[in-house]
Amino acid sequence: MEDENNTDSVSESNAKYYTLEEIKQHNMSKDTWLIIHDKVYDITSFLEEHPGGEEVLLEQAGADATESFEDVGHSTDAREMLQQYYIGELHMDDRNKESNKDIFITTSDNSSSWTTWLIPALAAAVVGLMYRLYVQEHKSS
Ligand code: HEM
Numbered sequence: 001m002e003d004e005n006n007t008d009s010v011s012e013s014n015a016k017y018y019t020l021e022e023i024k025q026h027n028m029s030k031d032t033w034l035i036i037h038d039k040v041y042d043i044t045s046f047l048e049e050h051p052g053g054e055e056v057l058l059e060q061a062g063a064d065a066t067e068s069f070e071d072v073g074h075s076t077d078a079r080e081m082l083q084q085y086y087i088g089e090l091h092m093d094d095r096n097k098e099s100n101k102d103i104f105i106t107t108s109d110n111s112s113s114w115t116t117w118l119i120p121a122l123a124a125a126v127v128g129l130m131y132r133l134y135v136q137e138h139k140s141s
Contacts, residue, residue, distance in 0.1 A: 016088035023090070027062030029054070033087070035064040038095055041085040 018033075018040050026033035032044045034057065047054040052072065060068055 017091045018088050019091040020094040024062045029058060029061075032057065032061045034060055034062075035090050036066050036069050036082065038090045039082075039086060040088045040090060041082060042087045043085050046081075046085055 020035075023033050023035060023040060026042070029047060030044065032042070032047060034041045034043055043050075043057060047057055050057055056068070057065075
C-alpha cells in the first residue's frame with residue numbers, strides 16, 4: 001500500500017528513500033527539501049515561518065543542512081517541528097561519506113587504545129625483570 005500522506009506516521013520501516021541527486025532538484029523557494037541527520041524534509045511551507053528567516057534555509061536547499069542546523073543549537077521544539085515536514089530517508093548509498101568518517105574515527109581510537117595498553121605492559125615486564133635480577137644478586141651475596 002502506498003503511504004503518500006506521511007504527516008502523522010513517522011515510521012522508518014516503510015519510509016521512502018531519496019537519492020542525493022533527486023533531493024538536489026528541490027532547491028528553489030517554491031519547492032524546498034533539506035536533509036538533516038539522513039532524513040529528508042519538505043520545508044516549502046515552513047520557509048516563511050522559520051524564526052531564523054528563509055534565506056538561511058534556501059542556502060541549504062536541496063542539500064545536507066545537518067551541520068548548520070546543529071551549529072545554531074536549535075531547541076527541542078524546533079526538533080519536534082521537523083517531524084511535520086518529514087517525507088523520507090536519504091538513500092543508503094549517499095550516506096557513505098558520513099559513515100566513513102565514523103569508521104575512521106573508530107579505527108584511530110582502536111589503535112591508540114592498543115598503544116596505551118602496550119606501553120604499561122612493557123614497563124611492567126621490565127620492572128619485573130629488574131626485580132628478579134635484584135633478588136637473585138641479593139641471594140648469592
Ligand atoms: C526544517 C528545519 C528547521 C526548523 C524546523 C527550524 C526551526 C527553528 C526554530 C523553531 C527556531 C527558533 C529558536 C528555536 O526554537 O531553536 C529557529 C531559529 C533559528 N534557525 Fe532554524 N530551523 C530549521 C533549519 C535551520 C537551518 C538549516 C538553519 C541554518 C542554516 C537555521 C538557522 C536558524 C537561526 C540562525 C535561528 C535563530 C534565529 C534567531 O534567534 O534570531 N534553521 N529555527
